[in-house]
Amino acid sequence: MTGRDASFRLQGSECLMTHQIAPPMAALVRKLSAIFTLSDEERQMILGLPVMLRDVRPGHDIVREGDRPDKCGLVVSGWVCRYKATDEGRRQIVSLHIRGDIPDVQSLLLTEMDHSLGAITAAQIAFIAHDRLRPVTRSHPRLAEALWRETLIDASTYREWMLCLGRRSAQQRMGHLFCELNARLAAVDLADKDEYALPITQSVLGDALGLSMVHVNRSLQDLRADGLISWSQGRLKIHDRERLQIFSDFNPHYLHQLAA
């Protein structure tokens, strides 16, 4: 799927529904704890929220621009992306989401979606009704703050991506993204040293980096030829993290993670 290809619009959001009082919220607790100290009561408050689990098929949308959701989705497994498209059908992925992310808390405060949310791989999403979540944030300001903080970190990540899109070369953008994913996946134990599963196509990567698929392929070859990375069978390996970080001008500070 190239930037110009509008085929991604055509797919519906078929999904399998299941109801469950689930441990998926543990991922959220874990994530929030990583940046914020939660009390036991607050922890229980979150774990007690009723959720609805849904499986979304790869390539299908979870929410679409213009929708007015009445629930927030938490990524339990799989890869999810936020994206927008121009009227000519050129797509830009603005963020990638993995286990523990709540890519649309914003729907709690902004009624209408200004972007879409799609599953890149098969994904499992835990939905929490706004009606359940809002009372919690109102009565527990610190929990609201924790979520607010999450959205601020998202915004910080946007800023860094903007710097990449506006001022860095194709190779640097790519290396930068690989570094970012490494850091974020490591934070939820999805990276093994400097190696992780990256189950996306080069075309999707192009949509995230603002590049054509062909150019992604060639830039990738540059990085491989420089011995910085390898990527095959859906696994990405960073051979020399130090060097890749310097080359890509990557500084993890914008992720606002606590020291690991």
Place this chain on the structure above:
Amino acid sequence: MTGRDASFRLQGSECLMTHQIAPPMAALVRKLSAIFTLSDEERQMILGLPVMLRDVRPGHDIVREGDRPDKCGLVVSGWVCRYKATDEGRRQIVSLHIRGDIPDVQSLLLTEMDHSLGAITAAQIAFIAHDRLRPVTRSHPRLAEALWRETLIDASTYREWMLCLGRRSAQQRMGHLFCELNARLAAVDLADKDEYALPITQSVLGDALGLSMVHVNRSLQDLRADGLISWSQGRLKIHDRERLQIFSDFNPHYLHQLAA
């Protein structure tokens, strides 16, 4: 100043300090009211916050990447920008701020700045100490929500800019920004029909659009030649808003403004 020029780093943040119990907060009240219904008590709460007014000279920084501010700044007058730079000194402006904006509420929740805040023109900033603001957001969840909402709208704007940077042509990006500024300035009565003061240089515009100064100049000529805009003596006129919006693929929805 081109994207590659690092001279902007060299300027300190000299400023003139004045203390005042001020009406500048009225700008904030007005802004929050535009997207959120405030009760009288909440309104008073905001107006009662002690602020410190500061004049910042054009080109000087208000806060810098790495700083750990203990206060938030509200723009009272002038033009302010958020920016980041690569290690090669290429600068990317990630947002522009005008009267009523609080570009760094985030410092309330994220201790260290991941970007800098600079004055483009002479600007007046009203600072509110975190120690004063935090108790208010903790005791008045709806006020916290109003501010949270502001930050979410910022994030939405980032997403749209990312779409511009990644997938739109230089001319479209430029037209898009002119449309956005028109809408935002109009919301605070700083635009007269489709005309407004735009006191920035082409170089700054390039830093915002991810373009070189030379290319900004040429793209500008294209827009002028097409009869879409004119820009002289610091005033920008949109001659045919409808056509400019279509050309630039501008849809004000991402600004989440209430219907005017």
Place this chain on the structure above:
DNA sequence: CGAAGGCTTGATAGACCTCAAACACAGTGG
């Protein structure tokens, strides 16, 4: 075995950048 999706390569075009110089204008000091 054929079809489909993803990856790779080649050739060509165009968008945008860099370097360099000229121009316009306001402010300054002699």
Place this chain on the structure above:
DNA sequence: CCACTGTGTTTGAGGTCTATCAAGCCTTCG
């Protein structure tokens, strides 16, 4: 009053990066 300076805008020429178009290849899967 006029040269002079500084800042911002404009123009030209040439080069690089990235896109587009088109085709071939490889793997998976029915």
